[in-house]
Amino acid sequence: MKLGNLLIAGLISGSIYAVFAVCIAMWFRVSNILNLAVGDFAMLGALGTDHLVRVLHWPTAPAIVTVIVACGVGAYLYDKAILRLALDGRRRQEGIVITFFFTFALSFFIEGLAEVLFGTNIYAAPTLWQGNSLSWGGLHFERAGLLVLACAVVSGIAFTAYIRYTLSGKAVEASGESYVGASIVGIDTRRYRRNIFIMTGMLAAVFGILQSPLTGYAFNSGGTIGFTGFIAAAYAGYQKPGRAVLAGVAIGVVESLLGGYVSTQYNDTILYAILAALVLIRPSAMGLDVAVGG
Amino acid sequence: MPGAAQAQEGAAVGAAARRPALRVEHLSIKYGDVVAVHDATFAVDEGECVALVGPNGNGKSSIVMGIVGLAVRGGRVDLFGSEAPARNVNWTARHGLTLVPERRHLYPALTVLDNVVLGCYSWTRNLRKARTSAPYERALALFPELERHFRQRAGTLSGGQQQMVAIARGMAADPRLLAVDEPCLGLAEAVSKRVYQVLGEIHAEGRTLVIVEEDPRRALQLATRQVEVRNGVVV
Amino acid sequence: MAAIPARLRPGAPEGADRAAGEGRRRRATGLTGQLSATGVVVVAGVVVMAFWAQQYIGSVFVLALTYAVVTAGMAIQIGFSQQVAFSQSVFMGLGAYGVAVLNADAGIPSVLAMLIVTIGSGIVALLLGRIVTKAPGLALAVASLMFPLIATGYVTSANYLGGSTGMPLTGNLFPSSSISASVVGNGLIVVAVVAVVVFIGSRLLGSDLGLELYTLGVNEQAAAAMGVVTPRRKLELFVLGSMLAALGGALYAGTQLFVPATLVGVTTELSLLMMLFIGGRRSVIGAVIGAFAIQYVQGASNYISIHILLIEGVLITVILLIEPEGLAGIGLRLRQAFRRRVAPGRAAAATRRGATGTAAAGTGDATAAVTVRQDGAFATSWAAQATGGDASLLSCAGIDMAFGGLKVLSDINLALPQRGVFGLCGPNGAGKTTLLNVLGGSLQASSGTVQLAGQDITRLPAAERFRRGVSRTFQAVQLIRGRSVVDNVAVACLDSNRSSLARGIAFSHLGAARGRAFEALDYLGMGAVADVEVSSLTLERQRMVELARAVASKPRVLLLDEPASGLSEVQRAELAEVLREIGRHTCVVLVEHDLDLVASVAERIFVLAAGGIVFEGDGESFKASDVVGTLLMGRAPTA
Structure with a gap:
């Protein structure tokens, strides 16, 4: 039973990484930019909902809708105001590292904003599926955990199907592969970039609301949690949403098993050492054998 | 040169005979301080095959890039009777002009089939409709020699095969006007001939063609008219 | 014909002597800059x-x-x-x-x-x-x-x-x-x-x-x-x-x-990166400025330290939007703007040198003729360096090359002498570039051996082969954007390849390398564009820069991958002249699709198809050959 419960715990914490990994991979596929701020959207979702419900006494449903829409609008404005200038302006910025810094700055900005708005304590959005944890044999499932897992699986499958079975999904891939090549067949690469950015921002917010009852969020949780998603996405070469989900879940499971059987003190150290070794041994298998220019 | 004279007078001469597909007036393009194209005026009628010729680095490709909206341009471009907005590639793609760009610009990590089907994006968003459409099937049939590479990633093909995929993608868009920029750059003579043979078939179907070609002899095989570009100026 | 607006023209032509002098001067100003920065600290x-x-x-x-x-x-x-x-x-x-x-x-x-x-x-x-x-x-x-x-x-x-x-x-x-x-x-x-x-x-x-x-x-x-x-x-x-x-x-x-x-x-990692990018990531001074900016901003006032995340987020965004090279880059631009006001002529030259303009289809450069100076010091010393003898210089035997399961080359055997131009033709995807990569060391053959002047170089990496005299160009031009033409050529003339980084701190021989680069540019008649930033040149000038870079080391073997691609008829004729001249000094392997060009300059031509050599002969028999006709020119086979 220990193994079973460790696996469940791993699956659920892995789902957290997985959702962020999907968001990062999808947007990288269309824009070739790594989004470090995706975890901060989750934090905004969780703390925003909590603030509306707990402090301003809104009912839960309108609060959630308002917060998700607000995240979408924020993402839209950021694209219109900053990304357009940085990527489509006269001084175009290219290269993974420099564009990464824009989302890095966005992450700082959102965290700073959240600190002003919500303070520094840890809060969580209201639990959506209330009740005791479900038991089956000796296995225990927390209800929020199941929601989280479902969210990860659904978003992974949905994005994979989108890319594989729709023309607009293929247009997303084309946008990331070649700007000129996509433009000449009528693909509006900027619109795709914006839409996916908004979509992943909103998905992260939804996810933050679902997941926050498990761990709680503070203004600066987003960066750390998004960072692990960022690492998980690396194992999908920042390209494939389906593989990003698998990688995220696998990392969660390994982490949980290491904690249960090897060492609770050094489990993270060992986990990251394994992950680093994987990248160093088989970089081409992960699609990471490209130069980092700019 | 008769072709050049005709080009200078532009639509006035052409319009009497046929409807103009493309009309370019006072087109100019600058890259920073460098003037690449200066005051180019010419027209292409429907059903024509016009070659833009002239030495390399004289602005032929820039003219095409300006027309489709990939380069910032001054002047006016009319496409099938309506004025094309500047800096909007998507508009031209949806109004019957598709470019097969220099250096091809395929999607290297996607399969050949996906590359070609994306050509259909200019007229549909429906993958099933695209895959059962006549232009898509016609595009795949253009180069039978590609068939055994259909599921291969485009980036792993040889230069000649990539050029074929690029032309097929352009044709999947079902364009009324196909612009082909330097189709034979870096290709062996045999492949170049094959490419021109297929371009000839495309023209024979009644499609309007604009071909940017550095080699005038090659251009003459197919072109009904030449527009010569020298030092960024149409002569 | 309408008047053509003047294009930015490169500075007045300069000879190798003056150029080398300028290289020395620039080195001296470099030292002043380093000393003054240190002094400020x-x-x-x-x-x-x-x-x-x-x-x-x-x-x-x-x-x-x-x-x-x-x-x-x-x-x-x-x-x-x-x-x-x-x-x-x-x-x-x-x-x-x-x-x-x-x-x-x-x-x-x-x-x-x-x-x-x-x-x-x-x-x-x-x-x-x-x-x-x-x-x-x-x-x-x-x-x-x-x-x-x-x-x-x-x-x-x-x-x-x-x-x-x-x-x-x-x-x-x-x-x-x-x-x-x-x-x-x-x-x-x-x-x-x-x-x-x-x-x-x-x-x-x-x-x-x-x-x-x-x-x-x-x-x-x-x-x-x-x-x-x-x-x-x-x-x-x-x-x-x-x-x-x-x-x-x-x-x-x-x-x-x-x-x-x-x-x-x-957290520390990210704030270190932030300092680097805010200050200016490519310069040591910029890095120092960035560290100061962040540290002083953080504690400048109570209000700022409370809202530090918000403020830093805005600050990074704004600075990178203004100038990707950070505060140091902004400073540099301000200085240039200031100089332009004080001394317009000099500043224009400076901007041009530092410009990172896009490759543009220029109008002025297109007519510039490609010439080769056969009488210059460069040609003389190159000729003197060659040793006599008919023994084969570059040879390979039994070369196989496979990527995964895909066999690209099989059993290639070649033996090339000290001097001359040798053509390598074939349809797209025949393995020409792969063979060039195997000869140049960018790829290691799956099996077989490569020899240079009797020595086995099969396992040597590209850099070591370059040191022994194997030089090359690339099919897609691979120049160093953001650097001048002379620096692009000087890369191939460095003495530093085998010394450690520590040596670079004590001595710099960049001036000498630039001097040699000027000689090579002068040899190919390109001294005039030496100071121009390389990506502002037209494509065919870039190809010539790449050729200059490849010959600058006076190599024994020169591997050229489609040097005529994108060149006009006239330029091809000029290139043929250059190739003939270079072929008098060295062994040139020429991969090219332009069969007329190959036939006119190469003394021996090899045709590669599906990974094997299917024809070998001189220009005349090449053009007459049936294999070549069907394979390369698309002629119907004469039965």
Whole structure:
């Protein structure tokens, strides 16, 4: 039973990484930019909902809708105001590292904003599926955990199907592969970039609301949690949403098993050492054998 | 040169005979301080095959890039009777002009089939409709020699095969006007001939063609008219 | 015909002598710049320590300087050479904790501990670097991203390091019974270290080794083909960056007297990167400016420290939107604007040199003729270098090449003499470029041997083959954007390939290399464009620059991959002249689709199809051949 419960715990914490990994991979596929701020959207979702419900006494449903829409609008404005200038302006910025810094700055900005708005304590959005944890044999499932897992699986499958079975999904891939090549067949690469950015921002917010009852969020949780998603996405070469989900879940499971059987003190150290070794041994298998220019 | 004279007078001469597909007036393009194209005026009628010729680095490709909206341009471009907005590639793609760009610009990590089907994006968003459409099937049939590479990633093909995929993608868009920029750059003579043979078939179907070609002899095989570009100026 | 607006024309033609002189002059101004930057650090440091050592200004000044040591290393490694690794905070922590442990537990004075720890970190970095620097670009970045996480996990769990709080120590860098004396002494030691780092760092980047590192960053494959020993340089960069990070950490411990556990980890890593990018990622000065900007902004007022995240977020965005090269880049642009007002002529030249314009289809350059100077010093010395004899110079036997299951070359045998032009033709995908890569060392053959002048070079990497006289061009032009034409050619003329980075700090032979590059440019009649930024040239001029770079080392074997691609008829005729002339000095292997060109210049032509040689003969028989007709010209086979 220990193994079973460790696996469940791993699956659920892995789902957290997985959702962020999907968001990062999808947007990288269309824009070739790594989004470090995706975890901060989750934090905004969780703390925003909590603030509306707990402090301003809104009912839960309108609060959630308002917060998700607000995240979408924020993402839209950021694209219109900053990304357009940085990527489509006269001084175009290219290269993974420099564009990464824009989302890095966005992450700082959102965290700073959240600190002003919500303070520094840890809060969580209201639990959506209330009740005791479900038991089956000796296995225990927390209800929020199941929601989280479902969210990860659904978003992974949905994005994979989108890319594989729709023309607009293929247009997303084309946008990331070649700007000129996509433009000449009528693909509006900027619109795709914006839409996916908004979509992943909103998905992260939804996810933050679902997941926050498990761990709680503070203004600066987003960066750390998004960072692990960022690492998980690396194992999908920042390209494939389906593989990003698998990688995220696998990392969660390994982490949980290491904690249960090897060492609770050094489990993270060992986990990251394994992950680093994987990248160093088989970089081409992960699609990471490209130069980092700019 | 008769072709050049005709080009200078532009639509006035052409319009009497046929409807103009493309009309370019006072087109100019600058890259920073460098003037690449200066005051180019010419027209292409429907059903024509016009070659833009002239030495390399004289602005032929820039003219095409300006027309489709990939380069910032001054002047006016009319496409099938309506004025094309500047800096909007998507508009031209949806109004019957598709470019097969220099250096091809395929999607290297996607399969050949996906590359070609994306050509259909200019007229549909429906993958099933695209895959059962006549232009898509016609595009795949253009180069039978590609068939055994259909599921291969485009980036792993040889230069000649990539050029074929690029032309097929352009044709999947079902364009009324196909612009082909330097189709034979870096290709062996045999492949170049094959490419021109297929371009000839495309023209024979009644499609309007604009071909940017550095080699005038090659251009003459197919072109009904030449527009010569020298030092960024149409002569 | 309408009037053509004037295009930016390159400066007046200049001969090799004047050019070499200019190279020397530029080197001298480089030294002045390095000395004045160092001087500013020293003077500012002494003044601050003299007046405000114990005040806020002074304490932040010292803190910023300790970070500046780390970011200076990052500017060299990450910004300038584009070897992106996120391990700085780990080595900074290693330095800081190292000093703390040696000082608090073993009682070793901090300054001595600092030296021990810096050298120790260098050894650790050398061992670690041997593994990680083998990883290609993005893989190294991702893998090294885990290092701060691994280190955080370890440090926060290790009780002897103070766990998640951190570790105090007592030994000032400058131990003294008087607190104020220690503070001032600490500060001056830090100032001295930073001054040395700034001097040697900017000196390195301005040297011939700096040119190597820049090339490595822009295009690793081209760098290797021009003799840069890339694995070694990458390792050296990793070690240098790590040692400077450890040194910065040691200074931090010795001045702050406390090592917080948060010093190791992602947060520190990210704020170090922020300093680098805000200051200016490609220059050592920029890195120092960035460290100061962030440290002083953080504590400038109460309001700012409360809203620091918000403000930094806005600040990074705005600065990078204005200028990707950060504050240093903004400063440079302001200076240029100022100069333009004061002395318009000189400033225009400076802008042109620094411009990073896009490759443009220019109008003026297109008519520039390609000529070759057969009587110049370059041609004479190249001719003199060649040895006689008919023995084969370059040969390969039984070359097979397979990628995965796909066989690209099978059983290729060639033997080429000392001089002459040899054509290599074939349909697209026949394996021509692969064969060139096998000969040049960019690829290792699956089986078979390659010999140069009787010596087996099959297993030698590209850089070593270049040193032995095998030079090449690329099918897609691979030049170093952001550098002048002469620097692009000078890459192939460096003496530094086999020396260590440490040498570049002491001596720079960039002037001499530029002088040799001017000779090669002059040989090909391109002296006039020497100072132009390379990507502002037209495509065919870029091809000529690449050719100049390939001949600049006076190679014994020259591998040319489709040099005529994109050239007009007239230019092709001119290129043919050049190839004939070069073929009198060296063995040229010419891969080309233009059969007329090949037939007119090559004394022997090989046709490659489906990975095997199907025809071999001279120009006449080549054109008459049935194989060639059907395979390459698309003629129907004559039955």
